[in-house]
Amino acid sequence: MSHLYRAIEAFGDDKDLVVEVRLADAERPGPRTRTVPSEYRVLPTGYEKSDADGKGYFALRVVWRGQDPETGADRWAVFDRHDYCLASDGNWEHEPLPSSRDENWLARCRFPLEAALRLAEEAVDNVKLAGRTFTQWEEHFASLADECPPGVRPPAASRPAGAGLGVGSAGPPRER
Structure with a gap:
């Protein structure tokens, strides 16, 4: 992003010349803000x-969780839809x-961004909802669609609670 600075020089006879200069952020004088991402979504194939x-139930989140107090390096965590790490x-x-997180837990569940x-x-691609991965649900829906007339969606009873219906029900016990 560039910023606009105007300089006005007087040139006799009360005529002014306006000069516009665009400076890149690196050249801009004074303090600068910094925008950094704090969360990424990782989506299944x-x-x-x-x-x-309900496809969003299968996404994982990579979330910034602060800095290592000793090294100052950013630490990131991977969360599922239930906020498990x-x-x-x-x-x-x-x-x-936070007061119950020991060094062993932090070593297991906090990572550099790339990791x-x-x-x-x-x-x-291994996240499951009601015992099926995203790909398995897509295959299941496709097989049901083959049995339905054109333009008709499969019956809700064949779908897991919250999958494909846009509802917030937690559904059956969670599988990992």
Whole structure:
């Protein structure tokens, strides 16, 4: 983004010449703000092509969780839709209150950005809702659509609570 600065020089006979100068942020004098991302969404394979209302339940979030007090490096966490944290071993863990997080837990569940994004990308296609991954639900919906007349959606009873219906029901017990 550039900023506009105007300088006016007087040139005899009360005529003014207006000179416009655009400076890039790096050249702009004074303090500058900094905009940084604090959350990323990692989407399962085929997400963009799907029209399922509940597809957002399968997305993972990579969230900035502060800086390491010793190194000052940013720390990131991977969360599912229930705000469970992905640990480095691929298991999902409850995130304890800050006062209850020990060094072992932080080492398992806080990462540099590149590592957090890699872990999320490796895990996202395995996220399950009512026992099926996103791809498995898409295949299931497609098989039901083959049985329905054109323009008719499969019956709600064949869908998991909250999947494809746009409702907030938690549905059956969660599987990992």
